[in-house]
Amino acid sequence: MTALPVQGALTAPAEDCLKAIYDLERSGQGAAVTTNDLAHRLDLAAASVTGMVKRLADQGLIDHAPYRGVRLTESGRRAALRTLRRHRVIETYLVQVLGFGWDRVHDEAERLEHAASDELVDRMAASLGDPATDPHGAPIPTREGGIAELPAARPLAELAEGERGVVARVEDEDADRLRYLASLGVVPGVEVEVVERAPFGGPVSLRVAGTPRLIGPQLAAQVMVA
Amino acid sequence: MTALPVQGALTAPAEDCLKAIYDLERSGQGAAVTTNDLAHRLDLAAASVTGMVKRLADQGLIDHAPYRGVRLTESGRRAALRTLRRHRVIETYLVQVLGFGWDRVHDEAERLEHAASDELVDRMAASLGDPATDPHGAPIPTREGGIAELPAARPLAELAEGERGVVARVEDEDADRLRYLASLGVVPGVEVEVVERAPFGGPVSLRVAGTPRLIGPQLAAQVMVA
DNA sequence: GGAAAGATTTAGTGTGACCTAAACTATTCT
């Protein structure tokens, strides 16, 4: 009846931290990930991050240069990708098989990713035909630990007037935002055209599948188009 | 990205403990559940159980008479049944939809039961047509917290020679045992007849769907027939 | 070059969950 941890025994907070480091490493070009970035991302006090970071470094999952930041080791990267795979397979399964809305699956996956076995995740993936991306357009790592580096997507906010592109991916952490984007028709796979960009942080006017739409610049920064 | 507990915030060990108390209360006729029983069931030191029991009592989930044992309160019973529902729905889903063997789902469910939301469990149940029992024959509590009290099943070990019955339920915690029972054809719904019972804890000889089989007495004690 | 600002780590607390060993209670047996 006792619930043993599922694998080589990483805790849920440790897995979430590795995932966050992975993500921040990817977005920040090659720079080490700072304590503050992590604290903000994980919604923790900076001191708590330092503690977690020490434990992860002891386990050889990250390299920590005090005051300088943190970098995943090879084994840390593998662990991060395993968690990411679980998360994204679960999200996809919840949407495609169980009928969840795309705005509700992130939180559920955030918990289940730490409890599901590899076998469960593999069975879910197989029953979906081993999808390449999750419902928000993020690539799903393979069982073997590979990940398709998404082909050059830019934030919608950076497109010039008149440029078009296909929505490749949207940030998935905020349910309200996702619901709003869906209501505008801004979902992965849809073609958008930037009609006009107001200066000084003004709204971006779009044509989404023919319909004219206006969105704010910070939202436009979180929609990636290819 | 942070993983908050899913509900009114019971921890996984607390949920497992409540489940164990529920189960022991049901099998031990009306008597209070002792620390030792719980320790054995949960595979913990007795002192650890005392600690857990204190916390649960503080939360009003159990009544604890020191040195005398423990009893679920109404709210503790509700919490136990909610966890039990999750566990059994998940087991059933894993077997029926994802093709897991019935011997492999218990451990998986033991973890997932603490991470899955009510909505997820309800969707799983709905997609199965709200089944009444799990793959091992145990009744699945309803969303509303009711549970069908299984109609008078007796251990196979207690049947007299010549008696027949239908397997109603088997203990699900030991994977090896489940595999063995399946190999004998002893699964819920199958008719068995006791041909002969050797005295002094000797083997029970059965006829399972026509085929003669021999099983040991302690195994026979864990197969319930109706 | 030095001070201020900002980021990071250390120090000290608290909680839940485990453990072992010691103290205590209840029951059972002479």
Next chain:
DNA sequence: AGAATAGTTTAGGTCACACTAAATCTTTCC
């Protein structure tokens, strides 16, 4: 009844993970 036994709780320790407050390090800016 009194003593042994079995069961239970208390005492004291550890670990992960959070927090706040206080030090400390780095960077930036005059």
